[in-house]
Amino acid sequence: MTARLRLGVNIDHVATIRNARGGDHPCPVRAAHLAAAAGADGITAHLREDRRHMTDADIARLVREIDLPLNLEMAATDEMLAIALRNRPHAACIVPERRAERTTEGGLDAAGQHNTLKPIVSRLGDAGIRVSLFIAPEARQVEAAARLGVPVVELHTGPYAHSDGSVDELGRLRESATRAASLGLEVHAGHGLSFANVGPVAAIPQLAELNIGHFLIGEAVFTGLGAAVAEMRRRMDEARGC
Ligand code: PXP
Numbered sequence: 001m002t003a004r005l006r007l008g009v010n011i012d013h014v015a016t017i018r019n020a021r022g023g024d025h026p027c028p029v030r031a032a033h034l035a036a037a038a039g040a041d042g043i044t045a046h047l048r049e050d051r052r053h054m055t056d057a058d059i060a061r062l063v064r065e066i067d068l069p070l071n072l073e074m075a076a077t078d079e080m081l082a083i084a085l086r087n088r089p090h091a092a093c094i095v096p097e098r099r100a101e102r103t104t105e106g107g108l109d110a111a112g113q114h115n116t117l118k119p120i121v122s123r124l125g126d127a128g129i130r131v132s133l134f135i136a137p138e139a140r141q142v143e144a145a146a147r148l149g150v151p152v153v154e155l156h157t158g159p160y161a162h163s164d165g166s167v168d169e170l171g172r173l174r175e176s177a178t179r180a181a182s183l184g185l186e187v188h189a190g191h192g193l194s195f196a197n198v199g200p201v202a203a204i205p206q207l208a209e210l211n212i213g214h215f216l217i218g219e220a221v222f223t224g225l226g227a228a229v230a231e232m233r234r235r236m237d238e239a240r241g242c
Helices: 012-021 028-037 056-065 078-087 114-126 139-148 169-182 198-202 214-223 225-240
Strands: 006-010 042-046 070-074 091-094 130-135 152-156 186-190 207-212
Touching (some): 028 042, 056 070, 078 114, 091 114, 139 152, 139 169, 214 225
Parallel strands (some): 006 042, 006 207, 152 186
């Protein structure tokens, strides 16, 4: 039996639906409360530079009004750094951001961007915010993250989720999780996870947390958000043997 995995529920797409009509329904804060009641351990929200889903006001309300830890996903920019320092979420996950992408497509180049990332990582850390870097499951990115002194890495599971089987993506996740843990990093993972593919990832013993969004919000259309979160929680626990 392996330690229980935390489930971070990403509620960005509640805001996507709200923004389709410009009003205040459905409300991301209400979604966060529902997710908490159904077994989420944390809430994740990405304040994108173009504000296509979450807004600055959403982040401020989430920090103020929810009881679970908030993980703010953010690009490594001065603007986002200032917002994080103002709101003081529990954690900040630095992600790469390209305006034209539909979602976060690749991992952060922790190896190539050491000098850009270092001051941002330090400022967040000094403010007591737990910093993670969203990286591809590659040894050189894991090692670069360790050199940057972050406490956490989040491994990008998108390639695993969309794999055609020609590359052993699960093996890459396992190896990177082992390497990261051996360097003293806490290991998270996320992107593209669903009921169908979460099991093998959840079974990787070094993982401490999964962050899951789009599938859960989509499933909520059919079963409700509480039922979707509870079923994901059940599948994660089953894969973990707890
Ligand atoms: N982790 C990170 C760093 C992400 O950027 C995202 C997408 O916002 C997720 C997890 C969740 O991915 P998905 O919405 O595909 O479950």
